[in-house]
Amino acid sequence: MSIIHLPFPPSQPVSLKFKPLFYLPTCPKLKLPLATSFKPFCSSKVPSYIPSEPTTQNSHFLSQTFHSLNSLKPYVLSQRTPILFGWLCSLVSVYSLSKVVANIGKASAFMGNFDGMRLRSEGSVLALLVLARHVASYWQQAFLWDAALSAVYEIRVQVFNKVLERDLAFFEGSGGVSAGDIAHRITSEASDVADTVYALLNTIVPSTLQLIAMGMQMLAISPLLSLISATVIPCMALVIAHLGEKLRKISKDAHLAIASISAYLNEILPAILSVKVNNAELCENVRFQMLARADLSAHLKKRKMKALVPQIIQILYFGALCILFAGSLAISRGSFDSCSMVSFLTSLVFLIEPIQGVGRAYNELKQVEPAIERLFDMTRFKSMVMENQDAADLNHVAGELQFCDISFKYADNMPLVLNKLNLHIKAGETVALVGPSGGGKTTLAKLLLRLYDPSSGCIFIDGHNIQCIRLQSLRRHVSLVSQDIMLFSGTVAENIGYRDLMKNIDMERVEKAAQTANVDEFIRKLPEGYKTNIGPRGSALSRGQKQRLAIARALYQNSSILILDEATSSLDSRSELLVRQAVERLMENHTVLVIAHRLETIKMAKRVFILDDGRLEELTPSTFLTSQYESVLSTGIVI
Numbered sequence: 122m123s124i125i126h127l128p129f130p131p132s133q134p135v136s137l138k139f140k141p142l143f144y145l146p147t148c149p150k151l152k153l154p155l156a157t158s159f160k161p162f163c164s165s166k167v168p169s170y171i172p173s174e175p176t177t178q179n180s181h182f183l184s185q186t187f188h189s190l191n192s193l194k195p196y197v198l199s200q201r202t203p204i205l206f207g208w209l210c211s212l213v214s215v216y217s218l219s220k221v222v223a224n225i226g227k228a229s230a231f232m233g234n235f236d237g238m239r240l241r242s243e244g245s246v247l248a249l250l251v252l253a254r255h256v257a258s259y260w261q262q263a264f265l266w267d268a269a270l271s272a273v274y275e276i277r278v279q280v281f282n283k284v285l286e287r288d289l290a291f292f293e294g295s296g297g298v299s300a301g302d303i304a305h306r307i308t309s310e311a312s313d314v315a316d317t318v319y320a321l322l323n324t325i326v327p328s329t330l331q332l333i334a335m336g337m338q339m340l341a342i343s344p345l346l347s348l349i350s351a352t353v354i355p356c357m358a359l360v361i362a363h364l365g366e367k368l369r370k371i372s373k374d375a376h377l378a379i380a381s382i383s384a385y386l387n388e389i390l391p392a393i394l395s396v397k398v399n400n401a402e403l404c405e406n407v408r409f410q411m412l413a414r415a416d417l418s419a420h421l422k423k424r425k426m427k428a429l430v431p432q433i434i435q436i437l438y439f440g441a442l443c444i445l446f447a448g449s450l451a452i453s454r455g456s457f458d459s460c461s462m463v464s465f466l467t468s469l470v471f472l473i474e475p476i477q478g479v480g481r482a483y484n485e486l487k488q489v490e491p492a493i494e495r496l497f498d499m500t501r502f503k504s505m506v507m508e509n510q511d512a513a514d515l516n517h518v519a520g521e522l523q524f525c526d527i528s529f530k531y532a533d534n535m536p537l538v539l540n541k542l543n544l545h546i547k548a549g550e551t552v553a554l555v556g557p558s559g560g561g562k563t564t565l566a567k568l569l570l571r572l573y574d575p576s577s578g579c580i581f582i583d584g585h586n587i588q589c590i591r592l593q594s595l596r597r598h599v600s601l602v603s604q605d606i607m608l609f610s611g612t613v614a615e616n617i618g619y620r621d622l623m624k625n626i627d628m629e630r631v632e633k634a635a636q637t638a639n640v641d642e643f644i645r646k647l648p649e650g651y652k653t654n655i656g657p658r659g660s661a662l663s664r665g666q667k668q669r670l671a672i673a674r675a676l677y678q679n680s681s682i683l684i685l686d687e688a689t690s691s692l693d694s695r696s697e698l699l700v701r702q703a704v705e706r707l708m709e710n711h712t713v714l715v716i717a718h719r720l721e722t723i724k725m726a727k728r729v730f731i732l733d734d735g736r737l738e739e740l741t742p743s744t745f746l747t748s749q750y751e752s753v754l755s756t757g758i759v760i
């Protein structure tokens with residue numbers, strides 16, 4: 122292993138469980154290892170992979186608990202049947218336990234009198250009762266887990282559904298939430314919610330039943346002793362509430378720390394090629410160590426607190442038990458027999474058990490509150506791209522496009538990307554958009570698909586304002602072949618026929634689209650032809666093959682309007698020819714808005730527009746190929 126020599130003396134070892142690769146000084150604020158060369162990442166705080174969230178720390182902790190419980194309520198109520206069965210089982214379990222407690226005193230008396238016969242019969246009754254308690258307890262847990270996991274299944278599905286409904290702005294831009302963070306909330310944090318729902322369900326009825334049953338037993342034996350025992354409960358409740366609140370705050374940091382790791386990994390692993398070619402392994406290692414270190418510290422704090430809470434409760438519990446035990450002995454002298462004494466103390470032990478259970482459930486709820494907030498936060502939003510109530514479906518679209526006085530900026534504090542832009546494209550026409558990088562070409566395409574709405578101005582398709590067309594209908598008639606090719610894990614056929622993934626993919630149409638896109642020959646050479654899996658994001662394919670597959674998908678969709686955001690990177694001449702032929706066929710019978718980067722593509726267009734600084738200017742093909750050719754080149758078109 123090579124040793125990395127850093128330009129400063131080693132100070133503090135990175136105290137992780139694995140062997141440290143190198144030693145780094147500590148970032149004082151965070152107690153994180155800091156390499157001077159990586160200062161940008163940790164000059165003041167851990168790199169943020171999740172956007173800062175609205176802080177709710179000032180609101181009252183009980184209102185947060187109610188808020189969290191309110192969010193869970195409809196999902197838990199939908200699981201009434203297993204919950205009721207679980208609670209019925211808990212009734213049987215508690216009934217058996219109270220009988221055990223009552224009989225155990227009698228059994229101890231027969232044991233003292235050496236009455237073998239009575240002892241045997243009482244013993245078998247006790248054994249049956251114990252068995253009944255365990256069987257009922259098993260079914261209680263099985264039913265309540267069923268309810269908790271099913272409720273979280275419903276939550277997951279609903280949250281993911283809402284995430285899909287969110288505007289594109291939620292996922293991109295400087296305030297965008299990273300895919301890793303969303304994945305973490307829906308997977309790991311939702312699992313924590315299931316544990317809490319179970320703990321709550323297991324507490325509400327079973328613990329209350331046990332508390333009542335044991336309390337009644339005790340009251341029947343000695344009301345005075347029971348009253349003294351009852352004073353312990355509010356004291357323990359106060360301590361548990363205080364510790365629970367502390368745990369909630371610590372848990373929030375732990376949730377954010379692990380979500381940051383997840384977001385980071387989701388960003389870096391798909392870009393592993395860039396990491397390798399830039400020799401950035403060391404840099405990424407340090408970045409990961411910083412995030413892992415922050416997570417280590419946050420989780421250690423949480424675990425320590427979680428370990429401390431039961432200890433404090435146990436000490437209180439045993440302390441109270443000892444005092445009560447001594448008190449009971451003193452008071453009981455002469456007031457009730459030893460048999461009642463055994464029953465009273467056994468009831469007391471089983472009375473404290475549900476109190477501990479309530480404490481545990483409360484702590485579970487407190488530590489999962491941040492996860493519940495983060496999960497449901499994604500479902501509370503007001504969409505910026507709204508569908509009009511009277512929006513209509515378009516059955517047939519010829520493809521005429523009109524952009525009228527379109528202005529747009531991504532946020533109020535950002536500059537205009539498009540500035541009073543006007544463009545008219547006739548049905549079936551191919552128009553090329555060229556211009557410098559960042560000129561707003563992709564933004565214009567996003568507006569046409571209503572991924573964003575313009576700040577002012579209107580877009581018309583066949584004379585219909587797109588704000589009056591149902592979103593589904595609009596996106597059925599407008600297809601996008603994006604520069605970032607959007608392929609998924611799955612077979613070639615599923616990728617081409619993506620639109621019909623939930624229906625029956627029409628294989629005849631898939632093959633026709635593939636032939637038109639010049640990709641059929643290649644597909645047939647794959648080990649399983651159209652059934653070959655193309656790997657994550659189509660990683661088993663070359664760039665040219667991916668592009669042609671994306672074109673085949675657009676052809677399969679058969680939309681009247683196509684937006685082709687041409688990839689900037691050049692291909693070898695054969696692949697280029699195959700892609701160009703595919704694009705040419707794509708242009709037949711479609712209205713095509715091509716964001717062009719190659720001269721060959723530009724030549725295919727009927728009209729060429731340059732989009733620069735938010736303004737649009739038409740270039741005639743003759744001027745484009747002569748006098749303005751150089752200037753267009755200098756604006757960033759790759760030929």
Ligand SMILES: Nc1ncnc2c1ncn2[C@@H]1O[C@H](COP(=O)(O)OP(=O)(O)OP(=O)(O)O)[C@@H](O)[C@H]1O
Nearest residue numbers: 293294295531538557558559560561562563564565
């Ligand atoms: N989600 C976003 N949030 C904020 N600003 C954005 C967002 N997307 C793009 N921009 C900004 O809007 C401007 C136009 O971007 P756009 O992607 O439309 O340019 P483009 O002409 O397509 O560039 P290229 O040819 O490099 O793809 C750029 O300045 C860019 O930084």
